[in-house]
Amino acid sequence: MTSPALSVPLGAPIEVAIAILGRSSISSLPVVDEVGAVVGILSEGDVLRDQLPQDPRAHLRAPLPTLARDRTVNDVMTADPRCVTPTTDSSEVAQLLARRGWKSLPVVDDEQHLVGVVSRSDILRVMAVPDAELVQAIDRALIEAGIPSVSVQVSGGHVSVSPDVPELGPAALAVAATVPGIRSVQLAP
Incomplete structure (x- = not known):
């Protein structure tokens, strides 16, 4: 705005x-x-x-x-x-x-x-936020939310997260989805 x-x-x-x-x-x-x-x-x-x-x-x-x-x-x-x-x-x-x-x-x-x-x-x-900036913003958001050790990959605004602790997957997805510029989030296969 x-x-x-x-x-x-x-x-x-x-x-x-x-x-x-x-x-x-x-x-x-x-x-x-x-x-x-x-x-x-x-x-x-x-x-x-x-x-x-x-x-x-x-x-x-x-x-x-x-x-x-x-x-x-x-x-x-x-x-x-x-x-x-x-x-x-x-x-x-x-x-x-x-x-x-x-x-x-x-x-x-x-x-x-x-x-x-x-x-x-x-x-x-x-x-149009570059993918590298999105990765940094997601990493910051995950740290602020207290979600440790999550690998994040972004391609064209589409995010794949891979938490070291599988039970944190839904929380990591929810946090990543709050970052402006994200088009979709999913758990890495």
């Missing part, structure tokens, strides 16, 4: 949101109320759909009225957006983003206050 996240306040002029979206590498902005709770989301698509009148010369039509300059994000945003929490499983987030075609989601705390934004690229970055 990216934190802190850029956002715009409820009632902000649409031009402010356009400027933030235009100069940042983001595709949407959470809209927050006066206490920082997420009340909407404004995407590039929302802005483009609303802000670009058709060129009358290209279509040989009468000119469309000029769009009002005093519009706010409230006029364009999607109200009550789907949000996730910092503890939402990354697999659930990835499935939601893929299924809905969204590029990002606001991340909120228990009071719906914005704490960050998670994007498809955030998830892909975690999935």
